Amino acid sequence: MIGIIGGGNMGEAFIEGFLKAGVDNNEILVCEIDEKRRKDLAEKYKIKVCDSIDIVGKTQKIILIAVKPYQVKEVCEKLSNTLKDDQLLISIAAGVSLKDIKSYLKTDFKNIIRIMPNLMVAVNKGILATSYYQKIDKDLLFDFKHYFSKLGYIYEVDEKLLDAITAISGSGPAFISVFVESLADAGVYIGIPRNLALDFALNAILGTVSMIKEKKLHPATLKDKVTSPAGTTIEGLKVLEENNFRALIYKIILETFNKTKKVK
Numbered sequence: 001m002i003g004i005i006g007g008g009n010m011g012e013a014f015i016e017g018f019l020k021a022g023v024d025n026n027e028i029l030v031c032e033i034d035e036k037r038r039k040d041l042a043e044k045y046k047i048k049v050c051d052s053i054d055i056v057g058k059t060q061k062i063i064l065i066a067v068k069p070y071q072v073k074e075v076c077e078k079l080s081n082t083l084k085d086d087q088l089l090i091s092i093a094a095g096v097s098l099k100d101i102k103s104y105l106k107t108d109f110k111n112i113i114r115i116m117p118n119l120m121v122a123v124n125k126g127i128l129a130t131s132y133y134q135k136i137d138k139d140l141l142f143d144f145k146h147y148f149s150k151l152g153y154i155y156e157v158d159e160k161l162l163d164a165i166t167a168i169s170g171s172g173p174a175f176i177s178v179f180v181e182s183l184a185d186a187g188v189y190i191g192i193p194r195n196l197a198l199d200f201a202l203n204a205i206l207g208t209v210s211m212i213k214e215k216k217l218h219p220a221t222l223k224d225k226v227t228s229p230a231g232t233t234i235e236g237l238k239v240l241e242e243n244n245f246r247a248l249i250y251k252i253i254l255e256t257f258n259k260t261k262k263v264k
């Protein structure tokens with residue numbers, strides 16, 4: 001049912017997410033050219049594997065391209081002779097447009113979806129920003145939403161926003177991980193055992209995000225609730241402002257966004 005071309009980090013995240021959501025492992029076929037990686041995935045997840053894009057194209061209803069952007073053209077060219085109107089092609093490649101994919105296929109195939117996911121699909125908490133042709137087969141679109149909504153939150157957006165979204169939700173987990181690690185390291189520096197410091201950092205972030213989301217708070221509102229006059233929190237916030245923390249975040253996202261335009 002679901003063919004995944006590419007068994008790297010993102011490909012594996014999709015495998016984990018689908019299985020965690022209850023998709024039968026017999027419904028998943030992964031195409032991976034590296035023999036060791038193929039064997040590892042088959043052994044770890046008890047799924048079907050192959051080394052032929054042709055096999056995926058001829059047998060799977062939903063085909064997910066999870067390779068590097070520069071590899072998408074070659075994958076599409078190999079699929080172009082096998083794709084049928086009752087199949088769905090999905091790409092996660094940053095910077096590779098629907099128009100690009102269609103040109104690589106050299107056909108009038110319209111059942112193409114671009115998604116910008118993040119690694120959190122592995123734990124069914126992913127963000128999947130989605131764009132597709134309006135002429136897409138509605139039954140296939142239903143199938144896409146049925147399976148991929150199991151992995152997290154689907155947002156239908158204008159394709160021109162996908163590169164910008166990649167910078168926030170796609171790359172964001174790496175930036176957040178560095179922040180979590182830094183909080184924990186700082187905790188260790190002031191005397192908290194590492195395991196506790198990491199737990200406190202993680203739970204502070206989890207609790208903050210949950211409260212903002214569930215209570216529909218503006219982040220500044222929660223910040224103000226924590227910040228007492230002449231207290232400890234405002235002292236820390238002063239250091240953030242003195243070191244241009246907000247401007248640094250802007251710069252990180254802008255540089256990441258600019259890079260997505262150069263990755264093809």
